[in-house]
Amino acid sequence: MNRTIMDVPNARPLTIHSARPEDLSESSNVVASNGWAPELRALISGLLLWAAFPPNGHWWLASIALISWFGNSVAAPPLSRRRTFLSALVGGIAFWLPALQWVRLSDPSAWAGWLVMSLALAIWWPVMAMLVRRLHVRNGWPVTIVWPVVWGFQEIGREYYMTGFPWYHLAHSQFRQTWLIQIADLGGASLLSVLLVGFQAWVAQWFFTGRWTWAEAPACWRRTGAALGVIAILVIAYGQARLHSGKFEEGPKVALLQSDIPQSRRLYPDHDELIEAYRKLIEKSLTSNEALDLIVWPETSFPYPLIVIEAALDEATVKHILGDHVGPAAADDWYRNRSESQAFVNAWASQSGVPMIVGATAWDISGFGLRKYNTAALFHADAEPQYYYKMHLVPFGEYIPWTETVPVIAELAPFPPDQRPNLKHGDSARVLTLKNRWRMAPLICFEDTVPHVVRRFFRDSWLNAGKDAGATSEPGHVDILLNLSNDGWFRGSEEHEVHLASSVFRCVENRRSMLRAVNTGISCIIDSNGSILEEAAPSSERIIISQVPVDKRVSVYSLIGDLTGLTCAAGVAAGCFLRNRKNVQFPQASK
Known part of the structure; x- marks a missing residue:
């Protein structure tokens, strides 16, 4: 039924369906x-x-x-x-x-x-x-x-x-x-x-x-x-x-390290001081009489860069790539010292017998040249490290956006030219496989706040089903979500809890538990129903040790996305x- 009343000046009549x-x-x-x-x-x-x-x-x-x-x-x-x-x-x-x-x-x-x-x-x-x-x-x-x-x-x-x-x-x-x-x-x-x-x-x-x-x-x-x-x-x-309805399987027993290091100390770090802080946390977790399967560090908590070299490159090619970026003299030092950082963490993993996931900066040397990434690296004793490169970067914190189309943005950014953030986006949702059994989707910093980034791990895992020979879980399956973050930028503010809120929803959306190791907090374990099982207070130093519940349910959201x-x-x-x-x-x- 229609009804006609006065028109808006200069507006043409519009048509609608009016039920009453x-x-x-x-x-x-x-x-x-x-x-x-x-x-x-x-x-x-x-x-x-x-x-x-x-x-x-x-x-x-x-x-x-x-x-x-x-x-x-x-x-x-x-x-x-x-x-x-x-x-x-x-x-x-x-x-x-x-x-x-x-x-x-x-x-x-x-x-x-x-x-x-x-x-x-x-x-x-x-x-x-x-x-x-x-x-x-x-x-x-x-x-x-x-x-x-x-x-x-x-x-x-x-x-x-x-x-x-x-x-x-x-x-x-x-x-x-x-x-x-x-x-x-x-x-x-x-x-x-x-x-x-x-x-x-x-x-x-x-x-x-x-x-x-x-x-x-x-x-x-x-x-x-x-x-x-x-x-x-x-x-x-x-x-x-x-x-x-959830029937949880017993997952890995993990130790999540929560440091309380203000960002002012991390920006200009004393490397030995930072290493000592995490060494104490690791020793404390190892003396807990718990049989640990994994120790997780927060984002960029390892102060030394990890140098990752593509396996197909020979020494001459690597030095040539390095020489283009750091000069021929420095290239020799980089190549000679390329294994020191990895060996440092590997030594800890070997001595403790517990694999470690470390947040760090990685320099990746490949056919594309020398690229810098925010990375999560899994170190096993007697096994090659596994790396995930962060895909969704924080603008102005990790890179300056739109500089290719609007170059003046780089000049307006509040950074000296030699201190401008220059991280690259990772191009792959790589899962980290723990003990050939549990497949973990690493999310660095605020990646857990972006729903389609989290879902990409599930989508890519299903697309690549059967291609990952190592895992004994279902092909293409993601067992656990993992968030490494440094919220020390906002220490003591409500950001800690607002960030946590997003993590809870990622767990429910995809029906997966999440481990969070966060500098200044909030480190926690969240199950696939969104229940926070263990939670460390923000702005405190804490170790969370707990068994991770593993959920095998497949959600509608994981399958079809944000309908x-x-x-x-x-x-x-x-x-x-x-x-x-x-x-x-x-x-x-x-x-």
Whole structure:
């Protein structure tokens, strides 16, 4: 059924399908759209949403925080484009500015980066608001559908936007509520996010239109409410079923080393001092009377570079490659000393009889030349080391992005020319195989926060099934996730717990346990249900020794990826580019 009301000036009529006339009735809307009310509503939502995340941790606020801002979507008359944009920007800044305050702790020059990063992410709020305006006000789609779709689009968009920053997904605020987060193995963290958003959009529609009783509400609203209630029951029931369906096998017994070394000491290290600090932790773990299968160091904790030479290269070729980069004289030293670092760690692994995974910087010499990587290296006694090179680098911390297309960026970066980060991206999701039995997917630094990076290990393992001759587990199988990180940049801040929240969701999404060895914390063991089994307090020195539970379940998410985000992105695209069939006009927008 159609309804015709006054048109927006200079706007062409748009067509929609309206199930019931009262759903579009102006008289049903009582929310104010003048004064500072829209900005105030968005500000309240931004602050409440921030309070749902660490350091506040009021997780239940994530279920109501956005209702205030969503009220702007049902304003009558609709907000103008300018007010829609500006009010949403206020809310975005109110959330992202305090949420990212820990970024400024990384370096005295990081204050500017904190402000720029906050604004760059806050812009997603007006983007969402403008999309909702288009799909709801102009196309006539119900807010209970539009807001979840747009929010899901925003979350998958941030996974790739500006090299990717998939932190602070709405669902991440629930990371300690294991009974609620189990559906992440179906559609990722975003599936829970869109359900939380859908509930809040429905409440906003009720609250801000004045139809506060069940009898007064249109039938489609009542049906939506009933559907949301059924979905909530199914989510809880599914969570309970998954929590009780996991049958864990006994995995390796590991020692996770958590050092508490401030970044100021790591930037200009006394190598002997750092080695001594980890030697003491290793000795302490070996005297625990536990039969260990593995000792794990944090990211870049080994202070000496590892030199990795492609097996097919002869000595003359290696020296030629080195000479092009470090000079002929230094090339001889590099080649002569290439085995010293590896021998150092191998000696510890041999003497203790326990394999070690070490975080370090690696210089890789191959047919591509000399390249520098952030690496995780597995050392076995009497076996060749195994190396993983980090694939997803942190911009400006590990490399300067876009310099090939915009060279001036390198000049604007706050680094002297000889100190600019120059790490290369690894090109392979290499698993590390422990004792020819357990296959571990190493994730360095913030790689565990990027869902598609973690899933790539599963995808590549299945594609390469049967090609890895060493492992006795199922071909193409990943048994354990492993995160080596140095969070000393943000020592003592909420970053530790926000980072941990992402790790929890990676475990549930892929149904795999995770080991985390983190300088300054939070080191821990997380099982495949997202339960944190062992947890070290941040800003402390600690050793975690525990048996790792191994889960063989295969999740829907691991198989098909982020179907939730892709579906939402497709919905936004369809809403923006497809035309409606019936003609409905809308009231004049408020300025």
